[in-house]
Structure formats: structure tokens, C-alpha cells
Amino acid sequence: MKVTKELVAASATALVLGILRHGPSYGYAIINQVRDLSGGELEWSEGMLYPVLHRLEDQGLIESYSERAESGRARRYYRLLADGRRALAAEQQQWTLVHAALTRAWAGKS
Amino acid sequence: MKVTKELVAASATALVLGILRHGPSYGYAIINQVRDLSGGELEWSEGMLYPVLHRLEDQGLIESYSERAESGRARRYYRLLADGRRALAAEQQQWTLVHAALTRAWAGKS
DNA sequence: GCTTCATACCTAACAGTGCTAGGTATGAAG
């Protein structure tokens, strides 16, 4: 399903932090994890994800380290930091609030 | 609660269309309706709403008409059109999809 | 009359962000 860029922007931080909460991951894998989490509906582009990762690192929410995979390929892993955990909690609150307002707006007579 | 501009952007169209689904309304009232729907947590600025309304009208999702209120004040009312009803349905689908992916990402071990 | 406040609509400049469309490089498979 095609999702508006605004919705992608709004969910990007929350999704990345939510994924990294389960353990470190890297760019290419995160895109696949997002696809899996959405049942194949969400297709993130690399041009959107990498700037997001760099931004989160600049903000001190995640940190990165290089590691060579078993395959021999070099990967840049990202790990959730304490500030990132707090930011994730804030994102969840905001999301829940907006979702509740939307649900109320959508309810009622058609 | 402070909500990120990305989340505001993502929910603006869905909220406005959802509100107009219940009948015509105007700028100033919509801001109050959003505040009510969110239990006072969401505070939309006028500088954000009016461009949204004009955009939705340009896109043919809503239409506007002038009317003089009982108070004597002139108001510009907005009414949901058929295309807007379809756009609202699409917004709901997208939102539900992303919300489900987020919920899955947030679930599991902490 | 005059001031103040809530109502009511609008706009310009700015910063931030995804998208498009590229580029670079490695390893495996044929």
C-alpha cells in the first residue's frame, strides 16, 4: 500500500527506535524488518532510511559501530542508547494520543 | 502534550476530513474540535490549519462557502466532497496499517 | 466614545524531511 510521505515521516523515528529496542541492527536489515512488520505493505527506500539513522545518531538516540558479517561484508550496526529509549517512550505517548483523537473523529454517524 | 510536526502533518488531513464527515465546519471551530477530540492535548495553530484547508480545497476533497453566523461574523465553512470521503477512507487504511506495524515493533521483550 | 478581548481569516520566511535518482563497492552464482 502506498503511504503518504507525511505518515512515513511521522512513523520513521518510532519504528526505527522500536526495532532497535530488540537489539542492534543495520540499514539494509531494518528495511526488511519494516517490510516484515507491515506484512509486506511498507517499503522503505534507502534514501529515506540512511539520513534518518544519521540524524538519530546526531541526536544521541542511537550509536553505530562497524562490524564484518560472517559473509565478509562490512556493516554499520546501530544500537539504541538510553536517550533513544526515552525518545521512544515519548513517541509512543504522542502516537497513542493522536491515534485516540483520530479514532474519536472517525467514530459516530457516517 | 507536545507533538512532533511530522505527526501533526501526518494526522492533519485525516483529522480534518474526519471532522468534516460529521458536517460542515470552519477554521476556528475545527481548531476547537481538535482540542476537544484530544482531551485538550492537541493545540493546532491557525498558521497550520488554514493552508491545510486551502490545500484540501485545491485537491477537490472539500469545498467552501461563505456564511454569516448568528453573531453577525462572516465565516468560511468547509464541506466534505465525494473525493474527500474516498481520501478519508484511504487515510484510515494507511493509518491502521502503520499503527499495526508500530504496535508490532513495540511489542515483545523490553 | 474608548479599550480590551475573543472571534475569524490569512500570509511570508524558515527549517526540516522524504523522495527521486543517482553513485560506489563486495560477494556469490552462473
Next chain:
DNA sequence: CTTCATACCTAGCACTGTTAGGTATGAAGC
């Protein structure tokens, strides 16, 4: 040697909320 999936990165563009204003009406208080 070619092709494909993997893996990371960037520049220019268009879009959008925020900030910070402007304009105007009607009611209330003095």
C-alpha cells in the same frame, strides 16, 4: 565475466508545520 542481491551514501527537489506577524468584527466594561 556478467548478473544479482547485499550494503552504504548523497544531492536536489518539493512539500509542510512553525513562527510571527497582519487585518477585521462584535461584545463587554468603563
